[in-house]
Amino acid sequence: MVELELRNVTKKYGNLVAVKDLSFKTKKGELIVLLGPPGAGKSSTLKMVAGIEDVTSGSILMDGQVVNHFDPAERDVAMAFETYALYPHLSVFENIAFPLRSPKRAHAFSEELVRKKVLEVAQFLEIDMLLERKPKELSGGQRQRVSLARCLIREPKVFLLDEPIAHLDAKLRHRLRRELKKWQEERGTTTLYTTTDYLEAFSVGDRIVVLNRGILEQMGTWEEIYSHPASHFVGMIVSDPPMNYLDARIVAKDTEIVLDVKGSLFKLPANVQAKIRAMNLQEVIMGIFPSKIVPFAAETLPSSGTVIDGVVKFVELRGSRKIAFVSTDRNFTFTIQLSGEESVRAGDRMRYFFGEEAIQVFDRQSQRNVIYLG
Amino acid sequence: MAEVRVEHVWKFYREEAGAAQRVEAVKDATFRCEDKEFLCLLGPSGCGKTSTLRMIAGLEKISRGDIYIGGRRVNDLPPKDRMLAMSFESYALYPPLSVYDNIAFPLRARKYPESKIKEKIAIVADLLDISDILNFKPARLSGGEQQRVSLARALVREDAQITLMDEPISHLDAQLKAKLRIDLKRIQREWGLTVIYVTHDQLEALSMADKVVVMNLGEIQQVGSPEDLYERPRNLFVAGFIGEPPMNFLDCTFVEEGTQGYLKFHEFSFPLPPELTQAMRRENGKEKWVLGIRPGDIVLGAKVGDGYSMKGLVYSVEPLGESSIVTLEVNGQKIFAELAGSSEEEEGNVVVFSFHKEKAHIFNASTGKSIKE
Numbered sequence: 001m002v003e004l005e006l007r008n009v010t011k012k013y014g015n016l017v018a019v020k021d022l023s024f025k026t027k028k029g030e031l032i033v034l035l036g037p038p039g040a041g042k043s044s045t046l047k048m049v050a051g052i053e054d055v056t057s058g059s060i061l062m063d064g065q066v067v068n069h070f071d072p073a074e075r076d077v078a079m080a081f082e083t084y085a086l087y088p089h090l091s092v093f094e095n096i097a098f099p100l101r102s103p104k105r106a107h108a109f110s111e112e113l114v115r116k117k118v119l120e121v122a123q124f125l126e127i128d129m130l131l132e133r134k135p136k137e138l139s140g141g142q143r144q145r146v147s148l149a150r151c152l153i154r155e156p157k158v159f160l161l162d163e164p165i166a167h168l169d170a171k172l173r174h175r176l177r178r179e180l181k182k183w184q185e186e187r188g189t190t191t192l193y194t195t196t197d198y199l200e201a202f203s204v205g206d207r208i209v210v211l212n213r214g215i216l217e218q219m220g221t222w223e224e225i226y227s228h229p230a231s232h233f234v235g236m237i238v239s240d241p242p243m244n245y246l247d248a249r250i251v252a253k254d255t256e257i258v259l260d261v262k263g264s265l266f267k268l269p270a271n272v273q274a275k276i277r278a279m280n281l282q283e284v285i286m287g288i289f290p291s292k293i294v295p296f297a298a299e300t301l302p303s304s305g306t307v308i309d310g311v312v313k314f315v316e317l318r319g320s321r322k323i324a325f326v327s328t329d330r331n332f333t334f335t336i337q338l339s340g341e342e343s344v345r346a347g348d349r350m351r352y353f354f355g356e357e358a359i360q361v362f363d364r365q366s367q368r369n370v371i372y373l374g
Numbered sequence: 375m376a377e378v379r380v381e382h383v384w385k386f387y388r389e390e391a392g393a394a395q396r397v398e399a400v401k402d403a404t405f406r407c408e409d410k411e412f413l414c415l416l417g418p419s420g421c422g423k424t425s426t427l428r429m430i431a432g433l434e435k436i437s438r439g440d441i442y443i444g445g446r447r448v449n450d451l452p453p454k455d456r457m458l459a460m461s462f463e464s465y466a467l468y469p470p471l472s473v474y475d476n477i478a479f480p481l482r483a484r485k486y487p488e489s490k491i492k493e494k495i496a497i498v499a500d501l502l503d504i505s506d507i508l509n510f511k512p513a514r515l516s517g518g519e520q521q522r523v524s525l526a527r528a529l530v531r532e533d534a535q536i537t538l539m540d541e542p543i544s545h546l547d548a549q550l551k552a553k554l555r556i557d558l559k560r561i562q563r564e565w566g567l568t569v570i571y572v573t574h575d576q577l578e579a580l581s582m583a584d585k586v587v588v589m590n591l592g593e594i595q596q597v598g599s600p601e602d603l604y605e606r607p608r609n610l611f612v613a614g615f616i617g618e619p620p621m622n623f624l625d626c627t628f629v630e631e632g633t634q635g636y637l638k639f640h641e642f643s644f645p646l647p648p649e650l651t652q653a654m655r656r657e658n659g660k661e662k663w664v665l666g667i668r669p670g671d672i673v674l675g676a677k678v679g680d681g682y683s684m685k686g687l688v689y690s691v692e693p694l695g696e697s698s699i700v701t702l703e704v705n706g707q708k709i710f711a712e713l714a715g716s717s718e719e720e721e722g723n724v725v726v727f728s729f730h731k732e733k734a735h736i737f738n739a740s741t742g743k744s745i746k747e
């Protein structure tokens with residue numbers, strides 16, 4: 001188990017800055033997910049840790065030792081590529097067994113042990129019936145699993161998994177995201193794992209690094225990220241449907257600071273008010289996750305929080321959930337997540353509620369969540 | 375605008391090779407897409423959904439059966455006379471033309487005034503987030519951008535009677551997909567388009583369609599609203615294909631004690647209401663049965679009302695933000711439960727879990743059919 005650290009790492013390809021001043025540190029045996037859209041710098045980061053790309057500036061450390069000048073073999077990391085990179089002339093079996101047959105390791109693995117290990121990982125990834133085939137006879141999803149198997153068969157210091165299950169069908173992806181986490185936990189291997197899918201990130205990651213255009217937007221557990229997304233970007237990427245955003249102005253009301261959205265006032269928790277006061281902010285963005293707005297049926301109005309009336313524009317079924325798009329009487333729109341049991345139809349009038357703690361406030365200029373400012 | 379009727383349509387490939395080697399890509403498909411309806415053809419690869427769409431478009435010959443658009447039989451009508459707009463998975467953009475000119479192409483061919491073309495392109499470009507690339511040539515675009523341009527070109531054609539789309543957003547990343555699902559549905563409603571949309575992604579179908587035609591191995595499995603498919607799947611294929619995480623399937627046997635019928639899964643017995651007992655007895659009760667339970671219908675902890683309950687080991691807990699998935703293990707079989715919010719369950723604990731009787735889906739294991747059919 002190693003502790004992996006990136007210190008002010010930057011990667012440039014010509015004028016393009018793929019990774020900008022990236023710093024983070026894993027714990028020993030931790031699985032860190034790099035989450036971000038295509039082009040966020042996830043793969044570049046993995047390649048620099050693997051040693052197949054040089055860093056433009058900054059350092060990569062393993063257990064406190066700078067490894068920038070180590071070649072890939074010396075770093076003892078195993079990487080599964082999104083582009084698979086299989087040997088076309090070798091069978092699936094030989095592709096998976098390949099790392100065990102390298103001159104450095106060959107003496108450690110008898111033919112019998114190689115066979116046993118290949119079978120184990122092939123069964124785990126449901127490719128044990130394909131062992132005699134050549135890569136060209138496989139589908140994209142099958143090739144991806146062979147590439148993953150070739151990585152997992154090793155016992156390196158660090159696993160680097162680049163979108164390892166992105167091209168698999170929904171059912172298998174679903175199973176593997178759970179099983180990969182167990183596999184990694186049992187072996188305690190420090191792992192970097194990339195994905196564009198926040199559900200996958202939440203599910204497998206001990207902690208998550210959210211990347212946007214090469215810059216770290218937030219690092220934390222899924223609870224930290226979900227309860228207080230650090231920026232407008234993070235709020236958008238960790239929710240489907242995305243967070244509701246409304247432009248708001250800061251106004252004083254009695255002794256309090258409240259948000260004004262087109263004349264509707266929203267109260268804020270005390271710590272958020274204090275931040276806004278300290279930073280002297282005027283123009284902000286109000287954000288609320290669709291899952292934190294709930295239908296409101298009681299007769300009496302609650303003492304805190306907000307009750308809003310509106311008309312359902314349309315409803316999307318998502319299996320066990322429904323998404324309602326509601327146009328409020330105050331002329332703004334909210335996306336709301338409801339349970340599948342809720343019977344709502346386009347045209348229905350609806351009253352709904354959210355608590356003040358559900359409101360996130362982002363500085364309009366920097367796009368940062370105000371609770372992290374100052 | 376117009377409705378589309380597909381009646382007893384078949385598609386054979388390699389027909390000339392003789393009946394033995396004939397490939398039946400579409401088998402006796404019958405369905406109807408109403409005027410201004412959003413219809414999805416949904417199924418795994420090779421199910422016949424694209425062949426069906428291509429026959430409606432006129433790009434493939436209909437081997438047998440009839441297709442009507444707006445009441446007119448179109449079997450022998452060339453594509454250009456069917457008044458269709460199309461956006462296919464392969465983008466088919468004109469390389470020498472800019473994005474703007476690509477989108478304008480079908481409108482210019484129909485002699486729209488340039489001012490009107492400009493106005494329409496501005497709306498659709500804004501919607502699909504391609505305003506910044508209107509002057510680029512296709513070669514400079516990413517796959518996702520090309521796909522959006524192809525989609526824009528289909529959407530500007532409001533004169534078309536029917537808009538046909540084949541996996542139009544499948545190459546996009548998750549965020550853009552989520553946004554486009556909502557936008558596409560909104561445009562379809564606001565502009566009153568009649569859309570036939572092919573996808574392999576059940577979430578796209580559930581979230582956008584008014585009506586879904588589920589296909590597998592060339593045959594229509596079920597036609598219905600998204601709610602119908604989710605709540606009342608007619609067979610094991612539909613039940614397993616719709617919903618994520620997928621429906622749990624438990625292999626059960628049917629036993630009777632006196633007049634009371636039970637579904638048995640290992641040591642757990644679930645008493646059946648009289649009408650189901652009778653129906654299952656009629657269907658030769660000794661056969662194997664499959665009990666289907668949606669992960670979202672499972673409740674952990676106490677037993678729900680007079681529901682069915684079981685006991686199992688917590689195998690794993692996955693947090694997913696607004697919900698979590700707890701995997702339970704009962705006699706070696708994994709059962710998924712999807713819970714709202716986060717879960718306090720710990721791996722290795724033994725828990726009781728249950729579900730309401732009316733949430734049980736029961737299928738005949740040999741025919742695959744739902745007992746409620």
